[in-house]
Amino acid sequence: MTPIPQVAPLRPSPKLALNAGLVIFVVLYAAIAVVQPNYLEPGLFMNFLRRAAPLLILACGQLYVILTGGFDLSVGAVATLAVLAASILINGDPDATWAVLGTLYLMGIAVGLVNGLVVAFLKVPSIIATLGTMLLVNGLALAWSGGAARGDLPENFRNFGRLVWRDVWLIGSLPLAVVVLCGFVAIAWWGLNGTVYGKRALAVGDNPRAAELAGTPVAATRIIAFVVSSISAVTTGILLGGFSGVSVNAGEGLELQAIAACVVGGAQLLGGRGSIWSAVFGALSLFALFTLLNLMGLPQALRDSIQGAILIVAVGATMWRNRRRI
Amino acid sequence: MKLKIILAASVALACTGEALAQNFNDPAEFKKQREQLSMKPQGPEGKPWAQHLGDGMVDTAKYKKDGPVTLCFSNAGVFNPWRVVGLNNLNAEAELHKDRIKELVVVDAEGKDEKQISDIEALVSGGRCDALIVSPNTTAALTPAVEAACGKLPVIVFDRGVNTQCPVTYIHPVGGYGFGITSGEFIASKLAKGDNVLALRIMPGVDVLETRYSAAKTIFDEAGINVIGSEFTGSDRAKTKSIVEDYINRGEKIEAIWMDAGDTATAALEAFEDAGLPYPVISGEDQQDFLRKWQSEKLTAVGPSYPTYQWRTAIIAALDVLDGKQVPGPEWVLPQPAITEDVLAEFVDERMPPLHYSLCGCQELPGYPERWGGKK
Amino acid sequence: MSSNAISMEPASFNHRKGLPIAAVLAILSAGFFVVIALATGESAQLSLQGIVGLLQRMVALGLVAIGQTFVILVGSIDLSVAALISAVAVLASLLMQGDPAMILPAIIACLGLCLAVGLVNGALVAYGGINPLIATLGTGLIIQGVLAASFADLQGAVARQFQVLAYGGMLGIPYSVLLLALLALAAAFILNKTLFGARIYAVGGNPDGARLAGIHTERLVLAAHVIASLFAGAAGLYLAARLQSGTPWIGRDGIYDLESIAVTVIGGTILAGGKGGVAGTLAGVLLFASLDASFNMLGIDAFLKQVLRGGIVIAAVAIHAVRYKGHVA
Structure with a gap:
């Protein structure tokens, strides 16, 4: 509770944020290229992006919530719900795909609204509120499917994760998932930089009381952030289902990865600082790290340890940088 | 400094842990289960x-x-x-x-x-x-x-x-040994000496799964088949497909896929489809999606079961x-x-959901197929 | 039990108007259990043995949650407890190998490990300025990774005599329940009756004020993390005794990290710190235990159970949080 409200929200320095996440990513990707030189080929880079796309999109959504000072732990469950619901509702009928996609987004928006309303009006801290919806949504998804995959996803749905256009000019191949990714990032960027929403989100995250006094609609800002996050989770679910098909654990553990990605990219937890590039390059860095550890053939378990250590170091380094700047 | 202490302690722990590792490779149990696989069961025929x-x-x-x-x-x-x-x-x-x-x-x-x-x-x-x-x-x-x-x-x-x-x-x-014997022997019979097999496993440390791998590994070693990797998928389809893609991208030649559970078998096969490669020899399990794929794509496969x-x-x-x-x-x-080529058709049931286990012995039970998520 | 906190905090809740959260929650939870037991005809669950069974369900989560209460009170959080519980349970069975002479050395080694982890967590948060969520998520991942890498196929067991902690008792009450009660009382005493406790509330309620008042806030945050780790260690030791041997996954499978945070917040301790207490936390633990037991009696399907639990977590926090006038995130 800062005694003197700062009315002017802190503007992030977009250049700096871009540099931090980008540098980590470039270093990690260079390391990948050393271990496995053909990752420098455009085809494999596109494949890397295709596989990173779900986490990237999820991180962009999570960033909205983090900017406003909250967390969204329900996204993994929402992604799982999207996969299971798609498979049950479409049930192998390609004509149903588009209508079902609409339904999935409606479900996502509903979960986002619940999260936002509970946080904004019932005053439940977001970490608890979204923990609750995580349990709830996961339980609903499992109860609906009976605990195991059901139904079937037709090819036009699977294309979101599998279709790759070959012989594309300049880049060689282009996966549909990468197109979806670019579209989503562009919209998310526009939302924060092309509208008034970005400033409001930063203001709310920095100091909600001050933002309110300055006339910012705090509750609406919060609720929109959760809705955006849920929409990103549904999109992630669609890509995951497309990539590898139906499973009951499609979104498991993604929520913490998305939060970690934003933080590695330089976004500040509890709000006030960050840009869409924090999410993008943070997620790319994290995914490059996973890929690198895989390629190096380390035992699976130690990969967790290294991930943990990197997380601490990345955040520690950001802290240290910021302190020096002050 | 403190982190160093912790790391030192962890390393110390890691070393002692190694020494006390449980033995999941018990030749006596391996032999016993191999005999049991060919034993004639007692009790009512067909049940x-x-x-x-x-x-x-x-x-x-x-x-x-x-x-x-x-x-x-x-x-x-x-x-x-x-x-x-x-x-x-x-x-x-x-x-x-x-x-x-x-x-x-x-x-x-x-x-x-x-x-x-x-x-x-x-x-x-x-x-x-x-x-x-x-x-x-x-x-x-x-x-x-x-x-x-x-x-x-x-x-x-x-x-x-x-x-x-x-x-x-x-x-x-x-x-578990029985499971590994059935799948290992099938793959060994289809591959030549020096061929590569990729082992995909759910997770480490679970006795019923570890014994499956140790039995298959014993058979591969005996047959001179090269296990190029043993990876844990956590039963996650996306992870399974990514792992297989990584091996393919590394330029490794994979003649066979061995799995300790078949629930992500079709995801592993999709990685070959997406890369435009022919399907490998594969051991899965008795899940419907795998059996259907086996039938439609005419795979060289076996479905051991638990x-x-x-x-x-x-x-x-x-x-x-x-x-x-x-x-x-x-x-x-x-x-x-185990499900083999000869009996495959008996176990495929288009009404059932993808991860239905065909050796459920439930076809005559009340509520089949809806109770198991199938269509009437 | 949280009277000290109230005197230190600018009033935004007013506990004096009604019963404290802890009492209301405890009565509701117990009442729910009794009603379900009577309604399903499971009157045996209301016998001494049934009630002891209910209390035993509280022990592991209760121990972790008391520790979590300390860190949350200073405005921090600890996500590494689940991994630490697994580490302690594994270490205990590894060192004992069924030998009663090794009980004491094993306990000392386990608590030593907890002390070290607590110090690292505390140092990262208090002196490194790293957000506690990320810091403890990181240390938790490190511990979990090392554990899973080295002990995936561990064979070892605690000494039979050590299992008395989980299976023995006096006058029909298990030692483990007595241990929980004793440690809870000690924690409550520390928080309410000592200078250290008052400072914990002060640091969480108003860190700048506390600093101006000459309190070494960093040291208190560090101390709170050490306490949380030690309590997680106690839970790990209890689980090792109860399960005979530790596996590297018991903490994660028990979801002790998120559940301990949830029960603490349900019990009225606020995440920003400075307000709350052990009594509320224990009431939250009782709620979870009686839900577990009641859902069993009702025969509710596992997935529906998850849905209900999610709804109840939100509702339980909303009931007292909604009166809060400020903003939460």
Whole structure:
């Protein structure tokens, strides 16, 4: 509770944020290229992006919530719900795909609204509120499917994760998932930089009381952030289902990865600082790290340890940088 | 500084841990299960869930109880499709015996050892149960609770065991070595010396899974087949597909895929499709999606099983015990068939969901196929 | 029990108008259990043995949650407890190997490990300025990774005599329940009756004010993390005794990290710190235990159970949080 409200929200320095996440990513990707030189080929880079796309999109959504000072732990469950619901509702009928996609987004928006309303009006801290919806949504998804995959996803749905256009000019191949990714990032960027929403989100995250006094609609800002996050989770679910098909654990553990990605990219937890590039390059860095550890053939378990250590170091380094700047 | 201390301590721990690693490669058990695989089962023809291997029987006259009975079942959880199918089997089997079973109480431990212990204690102290069926979450952890329950009522354990002889009988199929032998020998027979096989496994440290791998590895080593990698998928389809893609991208030649469970087999195969490569030789399991793909793409494949029909056997055993009949024991070893090219068509059922386990022995049970998520 | 906190905090809640959260929650939870037991005809669950069974369900989560209460009170959080519980349970069975002579050395080694982890967590948060969520998520991942890498196929067991902690008792009450009660009382005493406790509330309620008042806030945050780790260690030791041997996954499978935070917040301790207490936390733990037991009696399916639990977590926090006038995130 800062005694003197700062009315002017802190503007992030977009250049700096871009540099931090980008540098980590470039270093990690260079390391990948050393271990496995053909990752420098455009085809494999596109494949890397295709596989990173779900986490990237999820991180962009999570960033909205983090900017406003909250967390969204329900996204993994929402992604799982999207996969299971798609498979049950479409049930192998390609004509149903588009209508079902609409339904999935409606479900996502509903979960986002619940999260936002509970946080904004019932005053439940977001970490608890979204923990609750995580349990709830996961339980609903499992109860609906009976605990195991059901139904079937037709090819036009699977294309979101599998279709790759070959012989594309300049880049060689282009996966549909990468197109979806670019579209989503562009919209998310526009939302924060092309509208008034970005400033409001930063203001709310920095100091909600001050933002309110300055006339910012705090509750609406919060609720929109959760809705955006849920929409990103549904999109992630669609890509995951497309990539590898139906499973009951499609979104498991993604929520913490998305939060970690934003933080590695330089976004500040509890709000006030960050840009869409924090999410993008943070997620790319994290995914490059996973890929690198895989390629190096380390035992699976130690990969967790290294991930943990990197997380601490990345955040520690950001802290240290910021302190020096002050 | 402090981090250094912790790291040093961790490394120290890691070293001692290595030395005390449990041995999942027991040649005697390997040999025993290999023999059991070819043994002729005793019991009713065509009903593998009521059959058994070997001769041991236990007398249960002292547990005889007339009239309607209450059966209690402490379930480790329904955290994977295998257990989902199994629980449906168990419930359906109980429905067959409506006249004898007054009530079937099922409590779910959600995969938590500690909760399962409390659940068992509550069932026993509740005093309603005439017999207790336990599917333990972990072998060692559940031993004391099962021991305590044995003193009060007849206990039947299935799937994973417990470290005590006190239950009336312990029901299980041949076992992990058997699974690894069936799949390993098939792949070895299709590959040439020096060929590469990629092993995809769910997770480390689970006895029933580790033994599957150790048996297959023994066979691969003997046949001179090269295991180029052993990776853990966590039953995650996306992860499975990514792992296989990574191996393909590295330029590794993969002649065969060996899996310790088949639930992500189709995801592994998709990686080959997406890369435009021919399908490898593969060992999966008895899941519908894998069998359908096998049939439609004419794969060179085998489907070993860890049959879910053992969940039926648990109810049958409990009722036999309360009838005072002799039951196979102290271990009731069920046959563990594998699906091969010849019998594939019998097991494909388009009505069933993708992860339905075909060796459920449930086709004649009430509510088939809807109870298992199938279409009429 | 949280009277000290109230005197230190600018009033935004007013506890004096009604019963404290802890009492209301405890009464509701117990009442729910009794009603369900009577309604399902499971009257045996209301016998001494049944109630002891209910209390035993509280022990592991209760121990972790008391520790979590300390860190949350200073405005921090600890996500590493689940991994630490697994580490302690594994270490205990590894060192004992069934030998009663090794009980004491094993306990000392386990608590030593907890002390070290607590110090690292505390140092990262208090002196490194790293957000506690990320810091403890990181240390948790490190511990979990090392554990899973080295002990995936561990064989070892605690000494039979050590299992008395989980299975023995006096006058029909298990030692483990007595241990929980004793440690809870000690924690409550520390928080309410000592200078250290008052400072914990002060640091969480108003860190700048506390600093101006000459309190070494960093040291208190560090101390709170050490306490949380030690309590997690106690839970790990109890689980090792109860399960005979530790596996590297018991903490994660038990979801002790998120559940301990949830029960603490349900019990009225606010995440920003400075307000709350052990009594509320224990009431939250009782709620979870009686839900577990009641859902069993009702025979509710595992997935529906998850849905209900999610709804109840939100509702339980909303009931007292909604009166809060400020903003939460």
